[in-house]
Amino acid sequence: MAGPTALNKRGNKVHMDGYVFDSEKEAQFYQRFVKNSGFPYEVHPRFKLTELTELPGGGGKISQIAYSPDFIIKNYDGSWLHVIDVKNSHGMYGIDQSNKLRFRLFAIRYGHPVEAVVIRRNDFKVITQGVTKPLNDKQPFITRNFNYHWKDATNY
Secondary structure, X not given: OOOXXXXXXXOOOEEEOXXXXXXXXXXXXXXXXXXXXXXXXXXXXXXXXXXXXXXXXXXXXXXXXXXXXXXXXXXXXXXXXXXXEEOOOOXXXXXXXXXXXXXXXXXXXXXXXXXXXXXXXXXXXXXXXXXXXXXXXXXXXXXXXXXXXXHHHEXX
């Protein structure tokens, strides 16, 4: 059987604990790292990045742009620790130009960058997308929990 088509590149939806995850990797990340992390979290919250905009002279409308990160991990006071998007890789196939633009728009509008996460057997690799870092220090941050600051994972 052929692999997933472009229209279904994320695979099958996974139902777990009352949530619907977009992929098996996302569900695994939830089960292994989020669910029992001890931190409050949200799954797939929706954020408006741009407003519906009418073109001058009644020429039509430009639709709004929205973004739903996979997870928001919070401090106990409700502030955001991590805004997370689970990816298959940190390369151009895992994070395409559309993702990069949404991540940047989110950071500009909400004042918090998005962390792209790739899960591995016992840990996960993190890059904070769109935030600059010295050129000689562009390696992903590797961790097993959320006890880090997003600045530790800063990457281009």
